Amino acid sequence: MRVKEMSRSWKLWVGGPVLAFLVLIPFLELQGGYLQTLGFLTFLYITMSTAWNILGGYAGQTSFGHATFYGLGAYTTCILTLRGIPALLTIPVAGMIASLYGLLWGYPCLRLRGQYFAIATIGVGEATRLLMLNLDDLIKNNSLLKGFLQKGVLTGGATGLMLPTPPDIQAYATAFYYGVMGLMFFALFVSWRVKNGKFGLGLFAINMDMDAAETVGVNTTRYKILALMLSAFLVGISGSIYAQYVFYIDPQTVFGFPMSIAMVLMPIIGGIGTLIGPVLGAVFYIVVQDRILTANLNLGLIKLSLSSLHLLVYGGLLVLIILFEPKGLLGVHHRFNIWWNKRKRRSLAATEKA
Amino acid sequence: MAILLEGRKVSRNFGGLAALLNVNFQVRSGEIVGLIGPNGAGKTTLFRCITGVHPPTFGRILFKGEDISKLMPHHICVMGITNTHQVVKPFPEMTVLDNVRVGAFFGKGWVRGEVKDATQEALRVLEFTGLTSKANFLARNLTLPDRKRLEVARALATRPELLLLDEVVAGLNPTEVDRMIRLIQQLRESGITIFMVEHVMRAVLSVSDRLIVLNFGEKIAEGPPDEVARNPQVIEAYLGKNYASGKSHYA
DSSP: OHHHHHHHHHHHHHHHHHHHHHHHHHHHTGGGGHHHHHHHHHHHHHHHHHHHHIIIIISOOOOSOTHHHHHHHHHHHHHHHHTTOOHHHHHHHHHHHHHHHHHHHHHHHTTSOHHHHHHHHHHHHHHHHHHHHHHHHHHHTOTTGGGGOBTTBSSOGGGOEEOOOOSOHHHHHHHHHHHHHHHHHHHHHHHHHHHHSHHHHHHHHHHHOHHHHHHTTOOHHHHHHHHHHHHHHHHHHHHHHHHHHHSEEOHHHHSSHHHHHHHHHHHHHHOTTSSSHHHHHHHHHHHHHHHHHTOEEEOSSOEEEOGGGHHHHHHHHHHHHHHHOTTHHHHHHHHHHHHHHHHHHHHHHHHHHO | OOEEEEEEEEEEEETTEEEEEEEEEEEETTOEEEEEOSTTSSHHHHHHHHHTSSOOSEEEEEETTEEOTTSOHHHHHHHTEEEOOSSOOOOTTSBHHHHHHHHHHHSTTOSSOOHHHHHHHHHHHHHHHTOGGGTTSBGGGSOHHHHHHHHHHHHHHTOOSEEEEESSSTTOOHHHHHHHHHHHHHHHHTTOEEEEEOSOHHHHHHHOSEEEEEETTEEEEEEOHHHHHHOHHHHHHHHOHHHHTTOOSOO
């Protein structure tokens, strides 16, 4: 009991100031707004990581196709905004469209189990990216669908779409910083509710033994699809916000396979199937990416840019995690706790003896 | 007694193999019915047909007069039929309590689940099955007898009217067998109808009101335990033709 109280106060002492710092970042204007951008990205990635974790961590359905939701969210917002609909209104629409797309491919794909589902999602992800790349050409000559084009453009093909920039970009960015922070807390709240409720219990049951879950009354098909749709909704909103923040999207960035991989990596690094794991993983992912992308290795004769090496770091890390600590950073933390308690007990016993 | 479960010409093929062929059976409410037969006779297949895991290829299964042969397993569970698995299938990374809570949440009559109520129901079932002291253990850390109990507990939490027990006694030592038999009798007293597959004759003969015997996918005998145990066809199925006709070298 005492240990629990202590750990709670410890969390309060660290969490409070960190939260205060995060809230104050836009006012501090550290490093010319650089930290603010980093914070924005971190919150966004935490949201996505948490969302992926609902399907991949709780229900155990590893999806490599989550970039489809991210991209679809981004494209929905851009296409609608360019047609005069207020950008903020497009956010829930983006979430819903991503969710419906999840229903569309989740229904057939979720009949597959384990790695077969994972492979199918890779296919879905790539097919969607290629579709978005070529959609304009496909509907250009179709008399029915031509109406969706605006100045001959719907998705803009490989060039992508651009949004007009607002006049006061500083205030705009700050608003989005807080907005996405709220979104992150919303995602965490959803994840927490799911984890501790009936829905989550059903998902965990599916994760551990699908047949047993079915025989004790869990509608496994429906639960998996609902988890995918919920996950897709949050990722879709993230995509929408990303598009509004950077004003420019193209299929390669938002529908790209690296995006899907990022969403798989973050929860696995942090601790899959937990509430906090995806958060840790996302923070780690962003920090590593940020450090490495800007780092240069100077070996005297050869100068190496490390920017292309960040995937190597994740790859190596993934191998280590799967081999030694399947619970990720949280697992490492747990092991440290056990070691620490043991040491404390031993020193306590030693002093008692003396 | 009213007929709770009825099978009419239930057949199940796996490719060219007829695992079950025209099996007719009835289970009345309040009964304990034993299902026996040599290995590969189709006992577990029959259970899987009933629970919807492997729906029958031909024939119909009626539960309280309703055709359930084309329903999904979860639907059948919610109607009031639950089974335990021959090879135990706990949710390994969950606590014992959570395992049972899954049953309580998703079983019969829990459309709107309150966490509190499900927990209470789960605790009640744990008490009944004697697992209370292990409620917070992870299921993967349980011993085999406890896992078998957990199977029963999780199934019970779904509040079945008909419980299908697939070899819950197999692999237990004599003391544990007695405990399990007592549990099964308590279940019947609490109003649950039981249909059980069992190889341990001591267990199945002592609790069953009636036995159904399968061999090579067909029903070969049915009746009270002592009568079935003397049936020459049954003896032949278990021990061979020579033994049945008294010409065995070993008899």
